[in-house]
Amino acid sequence: MTDFLWVEKYRPQTIDNVILPQSLKQTFTEIVAGGELPNMLFSGSAGVGKTTVAKALCNQLDIDCMVINGSEEGNIDTLRGKIKQFASTVSLSGGYKVCILDEADYLNPQSTQPALRGFIEAFSDNCRFILTCNFKNRIIEPLHSRCSVYDFTIPNTEKPAIASGVFKNVCSILDRESISYDKKVIVELVQRYFPDCRRIINELQRYSVSGTIDAGILVNMSDENIKSLVSMLKGKEFKQMRSWVANNIDSEPAALFRRVYDSLTDFVVPQSIPQAVLILADYQYKNAFVADHELNTVACMTELMANVEFK
Numbered sequence: 001m002t003d004f005l006w007v008e009k010y011r012p013q014t015i016d017n018v019i020l021p022q023s024l025k026q027t028f029t030e031i032v033a034g035g036e037l038p039n040m041l042f043s044g045s046a047g048v049g050k051t052t053v054a055k056a057l058c059n060q061l062d063i064d065c066m067v068i069n070g071s072e073e074g075n076i077d078t079l080r081g082k083i084k085q086f087a088s089t090v091s092l093s094g095g096y097k098v099c100i101l102d103e104a105d106y107l108n109p110q111s112t113q114p115a116l117r118g119f120i121e122a123f124s125d126n127c128r129f130i131l132t133c134n135f136k137n138r139i140i141e142p143l144h145s146r147c148s149v150y151d152f153t154i155p156n157t158e159k160p161a162i163a164s165g166v167f168k169n170v171c172s173i174l175d176r177e178s179i180s181y182d183k184k185v186i187v188e189l190v191q192r193y194f195p196d197c198r199r200i201i202n203e204l205q206r207y208s209v210s211g212t213i214d215a216g217i218l219v220n221m222s223d224e225n226i227k228s229l230v231s232m233l234k235g236k237e238f239k240q241m242r243s244w245v246a247n248n249i250d251s252e253p254a255a256l257f258r259r260v261y262d263s264l265t266d267f268v269v270p271q272s273i274p275q276a277v278l279i280l281a282d283y284q285y286k287n288a289f290v291a292d293h294e295l296n297t298v299a300c301m302t303e304l305m306a307n308v309e310f311k
């Protein structure tokens with residue numbers, strides 16, 4: 001059933017097949033070779049391979065593992081029950097087990113995270129933990145200090161190589177699914193959503209029902225979508241705008257500001273354009289510093305709504 005989704009069907013099963021910056025690749029390869037898995041904390045943006053690496057390590061080391069999702073099962077009692085039950089029974093293969101705690105930054109830092117600190121120690125004989133998160137500053141210090149911390153952010157110098165790896169990877173998925181495609185379109189799609197592999201693969205699967213990937217996949221995302229956003233701004237439909245942003249926020253929100261900027265002449269009355277440019281520039285600048293991109297983008301749209309006159 002889950003294999004209906006390409007992201008699951010083509011999730012790499014070994015570290016070798018995960019596209020990673022060199023230093024991370026080397027570290028994880030060494031862990032596989034050494035056979036010993038420490039408690040770890042993986043941080044990084046969405047869809048870059050954190051959960052995939054955690055699963056691949058367990059797979060290659062032949063370790064029993066359990067995945068708990070922090071945003072869905074963050075309740076302390078559920079968590080305690082699950083971890084206890086899993087960690088206190090003996091592994092079939094004899095060694096220790098691994099509990100992969102996905103989206104650990106959603107665990108309450110006042111209650112659940114401190115409790116986890118206790119679990120890590122209590123079960124240290126037969127259970128290791130791999131925590132994954134998007135924002136490592138939301139994980140309390142005592143958990144950092146109990147884990148080896150790995151940041152999945154791709155260094156600028158390695159971006160071209162990784163992007164080209166992602167490109168080859170998605171082309172091979174399309175080949176295996178017998179979907180024809182225009183290489184230039186794939187390049188642009190990868191650039192748009194990079195480094196979010198999940199998003200890239202999901203967009204391709206969504207569009208592939210027609211059997212071929214053409215420039216439509218790009219238009220689909222931008223033009224029609226921007227049009228509907230603008231009509232919400234014009235109609236001052238705050239609620240709809242908020243959910244639009246939530247659904248469309250890219251891994252690189254700066255691209256959204258740029259797309260709105262590019263379409264100003266089509267949608268905004270001429271005397272309002274300078275004001276709109278100032279607002280977009282201001283929020284694009286803030287974009288580099290904010291912790292929550294969705295919130296920042298909604299704030300920008302709210303300001304456009306209030307201060308700009310639309311055609």
Ligand SMILES: Nc1ncnc2c1ncn2[C@@H]1O[C@H](COP(=O)(O)OP(=O)(O)OP(=O)(O)O)[C@@H](O)[C@H]1O
Pocket residue numbers: 006007008010011012017018019020044045046047048049050051052053102103132133134169197198201
């Ligand atoms: N580095 C990668 N190399 C190859 N495929 C990848 C990579 N990263 C992600 N993918 C693809 O995207 C899917 C989702 O990746 P994964 O679950 O590892 O993301 P994540 O980093 O845990 O994201 P999140 O923070 O949203 O949980 C994988 O199943 C795989 O198909």
Ligand SMILES: [Mg+2]
Pocket residue numbers: 050051052102103132
């Ligand atoms: Mg994950």
